[in-house]
Each structure stands twice: as C-alpha cells, then as structure tokens.
Amino acid sequence: MRKLNRKTGLIALTLLLSQTALMPTAFTKQNEVIVKDSLINVRSGAGLDYPIVAKVEEGNRFTVLERKGEWLKIQVNDEKNGWVAEWLVTAKGENSEQESVSTSGTITAEGLRLRKGPGTSYPIVSVLSKDTKVEVTGQSGSWVEIQAGSSIGFISEEYIRMDSADHTIGTITADSVHLRSGPSPTAEILGKIKKGSSAEIINAENGWTNIQYQGHSYWISSQYINKRKADSRSGKLSIEITASSLHVRSSPKMSSHVIGSVKKGNTYKVRRTDGRWYEIMLEDGQKGWIASWYAKPLDNKTSPKRKKEAGKxxxxxxxxxxxxxxxxxxxxxxxxxxxxxxxxxxxxxxxxxxxxxxxxxxxxxxxxxxxxxxxxxxxxxVQAGSLTGKLIVLDAGHGGMDSGAIGTSGLFEKQLTLRTALLLSSKLKQQGASVLLTRGGDQYISLSDRAHLANQQDADAFISIHYDSAADIGAGGITTYYTHGHQLELASHIQHSLLTNSQSQDRGVKQASLRVLRENKRPAVLVELGYISNPAEESLLHTARYQELVTNGLLNGLKSFLNK
The missing domain is CATH 2.30.30.40 (SH3 Domains)
Incomplete structure (x- = not known):
C-alpha cells in the first residue's frame, strides 16, 4: 500500500499521471462536503502537523474553498476557515444532478467496484460482495451514492436492489440455526441464531431466506423461520439497539442533524417508520430517527426465561x-x-x-x-513477557487483484507478506495471543475494512506487513510507519526490535498518512521489511532465516510494547 511510484517503474508512473490529469475530481471549488465522522478536527494548514483551529460535527455541511492533495479548505463560518482531511468528509456538488435520498439496498453483483465519483473514470474505493447491505445516501444520474461499512462512494444503479419500506419479521423455530454467508448448505457458517429470536427478512430464494440480524446479513434455511408482518403503528413494534452507540437524528436520513444517541441493548417502541428508518422517543421526551439496520425487532410477547443452569x-x-x-x-x-x-x-x-x-x-x-x-x-x-489474553490483528499487505510490488526475480509482494503474516501468527499463538488475519489467502481486502477489523475487535495491536520497492535498486533496509500520535510508541518498539534481530539498515520510524493507519483507532503500524527491488536484498527476504529474524523482531517488539 505504499505510494505507486515506489511500487512500479517509470512507465507505469507516466501512465498513471496522464490518466490522473484527465480524471474528474469529486471535490471542486464551491462544492459542498458533509462531515461523515462524529467529530473531526479543522486545521490551520493542509496536514496533520498543523494546529487545530476548530472542530465540526457529523452531518454538518461546508463549502470547499480550495484543495491541496488529500486536504480540503472549508468555510467553517463567516469569520473562520480551515483544512480538513478528504477521507473524513463526503462530497455533495451544488451543481450536480444529485438528489437527496435515504434508504437502503442490497448489492446484486459479485466483485462490484465502489468508485469515488459517479463514473468509471473515478478511482476505486473498495470492492463489494454480492448481497452486501448498503445505505443509499444520494444519486447522480444513473449512479447511486452509497455507504458500505466505513467506505463511501458510487455504483451504477443497475447493480443495486432498493429495499422496500415494508418490513417482514421472522421468528426462528429451531433450537439452533446456522447463519451462512450464502443460500447453500455448503456456504460458510458465520454464526448461529437461537430459537425464538427475531430477524428482519430481506428476501428468499430456492428454500433459503436472507435475514438481517444484529446489523448483519445472513442466510438460513427457510424451514426454520416463520414470517409475520411488522406493524409500524405506534406501540406495536419494539426494537433493541444492536450498535454500541447509535446516533439519533432529526429526520430519517444520514445527513440530518444529530440530536442524541442510544446505547446497545436499549429497547424502544417504534412510533412510525420511513423507508428503513425508525422514529423513537428518547428518555427526555425528544423524538428522533435511527437507522433500522442497527436495531433488531423484538416479539411483543415476552417468552419465559430459560431455566438457569448451575455451574462454575x-x-x-x-x-x-x-x-x-x-x-x-x-x-x-x-x-x-x-x-x-x-x-x-x-x-x-x-x-x-x-x-x-x-x-x-x-x-x-x-x-x-x-x-x-x-x-x-x-x-x-501472567507470565512475564507473555501475550496471554492479547488480541493482535495481522494484515498481510495487498492480495487478490492487488499484487503489490514485483521483485527483480518476479516475486509478488502479496505472496511474501502472507508468508510472513502466517509465520508470525503461529509464533504469537504460541505466546498465548489471540490472532486475527485480515486475509488468510490470496484475497483482495479494502484498506478501510482492514482498519475496521482492528477497531471493531478492539485489538491490542495491529501490524500491516509490507515489502518496499524503489526506482533506486540500491535502496534497502526496514521502515516502520505510523499516522496518529498514539501509534508512535508501538512503532518505536517494533523498529528497535526489528533492527536488533535482523541487523538490517535502519530507514527510521516515519509518520505518513496511510489509510490503513489513519482510519485505525488502535495501536497500529505498517512495516516495510526490506526492498524487493534490490536484487541482493530480495535474495534474502524469502529465505527461512530472514523470515525467522523479522518475525522474531515483530514478536519481541509487540511483547515489549504490550508488557511495558
């Protein structure tokens, strides 16, 4: 995930620059942007090193005055302007054909490319799987603006099925039913749902039912669910919040003003519905709207609690x-x-x-x-230096259609990063740690999804593993990157330990705006473990000895950081 001019030759760079010159941008002067994070910093200049001059809240709209790289200058108020990071806002063009919508939909094509703007010339933000549930936030011509997880972008309208405002609720009839990734008995099992649980029915096909349960989409065998219509009249439908903290908004759309928040496990009666939004009444008497995909319907009849079982x-x-x-x-x-x-x-x-x-x-x-x-x-x-009880997310860089850098011998970076991640995972588990891999094979995973996994799982540390490349074939050594200040300490421990174990050239601990780190709220680093563009260094990188040295360095760096 390093910059392209470090991954390819001069020809590829020339082609990229010529394409970029012709590529339209989603942000132009006098366009509007909407804040998409709960509270973001406005800085005096275009970079993380500049002082904070203001803070703006999610849903607020601002006019764009100027652009520098990935930073936008906005008009905060009549007296103040400042710079915000592009990745924390979404564009709303004043002169576009965009019309405001607020509903949800389901992706109908496998491997659908989510783009930064309404057209095939815009950069790819992410790749979506079939049956992914997304929120529809706008439309520009035949292109639909959506939010899928933490990613926001545009897809062609022909690849999305809009959800109906009518809700069908199902009740599970078997003791324990497998939640699967697709409508097949051979599809991956993602979890279980218990008898008596309620879930929203999205659609059904060939004896399988697609349900929305605790904010996620799953498939179950249709024989294990009874259908019933949800009654949205006041007092007839009750819901339970499934998100850890959910915004309550003034109207049924993501761009509306936030008036409060509700916590996971809270229950409310639905006053009325609008598309895929529920209106509820808060404890202080205020009425507000929440997204229905962050709530699960409850049965009106309370089933008796299961008899308590004695145990340790x-x-x-x-x-x-x-x-x-x-x-x-x-x-x-x-x-x-x-x-x-x-x-x-x-x-x-x-x-x-x-x-x-x-x-x-x-x-x-x-x-x-x-x-x-x-x-x-x-x-x-706990044994001194042990990693018992720690959760580590390992990110093998690149994968799938993204090969990463290509070495002088034809070695793909994505192959080497996975090998390193699997070896390090084994060593971490031997030390008592729990390990999650962003990819365990040759799959394409978006950068946002990699960071989101660490945030969602509240990981103790996140390491993104890479190998570097440069036009200068003599370049070599190890670099450790961080983005946010709270990531610097982990980066320092990792770099020191890597150098101690490998005796490689020290290219330093560096700060850089890398998406997999900047969207990561956990202690997180990206390591470049050597240069595959250097023939001499590449011949060492894939050897068992070098892999042992760098994985031991990463292991010891994690232990020194987590047991400090």
Missing amino acids: QITITRDKINIRTGPGTNQPIAKQANLGDSYKLIGMKDNWAEIELSDGSSGFIANWLLSSDSKVRPASA
Missing part, C-alpha cells in the same frame, strides 16, 4: 471483553463485559466458554480471558 462462576480478567453469539471471533458480538464481571459457566466448546447472561440467554467468551477464581486474577499471575 467465572470472572472477566480484562476490560471491554466481547461476548459473542457463538464460539469464534467471527461470530456476532452480543454485548461487552468489563473487568471483574462474573458469570455462570454453562460449558466449554472449542476453547470458548459458554456463559449465562442476565436475560437467561447464553454467550461465548474466549477462555483465555477468564478466571475460575472468585477474584480477578492479578497481573503478576
């Missing part, structure tokens, strides 16, 4: 632990537990503890995060 008392040994609906880190999050919380143990499954929750339902926690004692395990009980 377990205690949470760290703060903000995810309790999941099934035994695995890919299962949906049911709620969070905090340091010192205690639960009754139902049983163990695949190194995961099934526990009883306060409402009588069950959830799963990784057993390395638990203690069977009545007291919280003291820090001294």
Whole structure:
C-alpha cells in the first residue's frame, strides 16, 4: 500500500499521471462536503502537523474553498476557515444532478467496484460482495451514492436492489440455526441464531431466506423461520439497539442533524417508520430517527426465561471483553463485559466458554480471558513477557487483484507478506495471543475494512506487513510507519526490535498518512521489511532465516510494547 511510484517503474508512473490529469475530481471549488465522522478536527494548514483551529460535527455541511492533495479548505463560518482531511468528509456538488435520498439496498453483483465519483473514470474505493447491505445516501444520474461499512462512494444503479419500506419479521423455530454467508448448505457458517429470536427478512430464494440480524446479513434455511408482518403503528413494534452507540437524528436520513444517541441493548417502541428508518422517543421526551439496520425487532410477547443452569462462576480478567453469539471471533458480538464481571459457566466448546447472561440467554467468551477464581486474577499471575489474553490483528499487505510490488526475480509482494503474516501468527499463538488475519489467502481486502477489523475487535495491536520497492535498486533496509500520535510508541518498539534481530539498515520510524493507519483507532503500524527491488536484498527476504529474524523482531517488539 505504499505510494505507486515506489511500487512500479517509470512507465507505469507516466501512465498513471496522464490518466490522473484527465480524471474528474469529486471535490471542486464551491462544492459542498458533509462531515461523515462524529467529530473531526479543522486545521490551520493542509496536514496533520498543523494546529487545530476548530472542530465540526457529523452531518454538518461546508463549502470547499480550495484543495491541496488529500486536504480540503472549508468555510467553517463567516469569520473562520480551515483544512480538513478528504477521507473524513463526503462530497455533495451544488451543481450536480444529485438528489437527496435515504434508504437502503442490497448489492446484486459479485466483485462490484465502489468508485469515488459517479463514473468509471473515478478511482476505486473498495470492492463489494454480492448481497452486501448498503445505505443509499444520494444519486447522480444513473449512479447511486452509497455507504458500505466505513467506505463511501458510487455504483451504477443497475447493480443495486432498493429495499422496500415494508418490513417482514421472522421468528426462528429451531433450537439452533446456522447463519451462512450464502443460500447453500455448503456456504460458510458465520454464526448461529437461537430459537425464538427475531430477524428482519430481506428476501428468499430456492428454500433459503436472507435475514438481517444484529446489523448483519445472513442466510438460513427457510424451514426454520416463520414470517409475520411488522406493524409500524405506534406501540406495536419494539426494537433493541444492536450498535454500541447509535446516533439519533432529526429526520430519517444520514445527513440530518444529530440530536442524541442510544446505547446497545436499549429497547424502544417504534412510533412510525420511513423507508428503513425508525422514529423513537428518547428518555427526555425528544423524538428522533435511527437507522433500522442497527436495531433488531423484538416479539411483543415476552417468552419465559430459560431455566438457569448451575455451574462454575467465572470472572472477566480484562476490560471491554466481547461476548459473542457463538464460539469464534467471527461470530456476532452480543454485548461487552468489563473487568471483574462474573458469570455462570454453562460449558466449554472449542476453547470458548459458554456463559449465562442476565436475560437467561447464553454467550461465548474466549477462555483465555477468564478466571475460575472468585477474584480477578492479578497481573503478576501472567507470565512475564507473555501475550496471554492479547488480541493482535495481522494484515498481510495487498492480495487478490492487488499484487503489490514485483521483485527483480518476479516475486509478488502479496505472496511474501502472507508468508510472513502466517509465520508470525503461529509464533504469537504460541505466546498465548489471540490472532486475527485480515486475509488468510490470496484475497483482495479494502484498506478501510482492514482498519475496521482492528477497531471493531478492539485489538491490542495491529501490524500491516509490507515489502518496499524503489526506482533506486540500491535502496534497502526496514521502515516502520505510523499516522496518529498514539501509534508512535508501538512503532518505536517494533523498529528497535526489528533492527536488533535482523541487523538490517535502519530507514527510521516515519509518520505518513496511510489509510490503513489513519482510519485505525488502535495501536497500529505498517512495516516495510526490506526492498524487493534490490536484487541482493530480495535474495534474502524469502529465505527461512530472514523470515525467522523479522518475525522474531515483530514478536519481541509487540511483547515489549504490550508488557511495558
């Protein structure tokens, strides 16, 4: 993910520059932009090093006065202007054909390219899978503006199915039903849903039903769900919030003013619906709108709580632990537990503890995060230098259609980064850590999705693994990058340990605006572990000895940072 002029030769760079000169931009003078993060900084200049002169909130609109690279100068008010990062806002052209819409839809094509603007000449932001649920935020001609996760961009209208305002709710009839990635008994199992649970029915085909459950889209066998229409009249439909913190807005669209927020697990009666939005009443009497895909319908009849089962008392040994609906880190999050919380143990499954929750339902926690004692395990009980209970996200750079740099011998960077990530993952697990890989094979994963995984899982550390390239074939050495100030300490530990283990040339710890880091709220770094454009250095990079040295360096750097 390094800059293109470090990954290709001069010919490719010339072609790119000529295409860029002809490429229209989504931001031009006198266009409007809308803030898409909850609260962003406005700076005195075009860069992260400039002082903050103001802060602006999500949903606010501002006129663009000037552009420098990835920074936009906006008119904050009559007396003040400043610079904001382009990736924190979305464009709304004053003179475009864009019309305001607020609904949701489903992607109908596999590998659909999400583009930065309304046309095929715009850069690709991300690649979307079939059946992905997205929010529709606008339209420009035959192009639809959508938000998919943390990514915002445009797709052709022929590849999206707009959702109806009518809601069909289903109730699960079997004890435990597999949630699958597609309408097939061979599709990947993503989790389970229990008998009596409610979910919104999106559509059905060939004996399979596509449901929206806890903010995600899944497929289940149609024989295990009963359908019923959701009644949106006041007091007839109740919902439970599934997002950890959800904005309540003044009207049923993402661009409207935020008037408050609600927390995960809170329940409300729906006053009325508008498309895919619910109007609810807050505790202070205010009425506001929430996105329905962050809420799950509840049955009006309260089913009796499951009879409590006697079992061992377990205690949470760290703060903000995810309790999941099934035994695995890919299962949906049911709620969070905090340091010192205690639960009754139902049983163990695949190194995961099934526990009883306060409402009588069950959830799963990784057993390395638990203690069977009545007291919280003291820090001294953990072996010095151990990574027990730590969650690390490893990101093997590039993948799929993105080969990364190509070495002098024809070696693809994406192959080498995956090899390093898999070896490091094995070593981390031996030290007691839990490891998540952004990719375990040759897949294309968007940069935003890589960062989002670390944020979503509240990872203790995130490492993006890369190998460098330059026009100068003599360039060599190791570099560690960070973007935000809170990432600098991890970067320093990693770089020091890598150099100690590998004896490579020190190219330093550097700050750079890299998407996989700048959208990452966790301690995160991107490492360039050598230059595959250097024939002498490339001959060493893929050897077992070098891979051992750099993975040991990364391992020791993580241990020194996490056990400081």
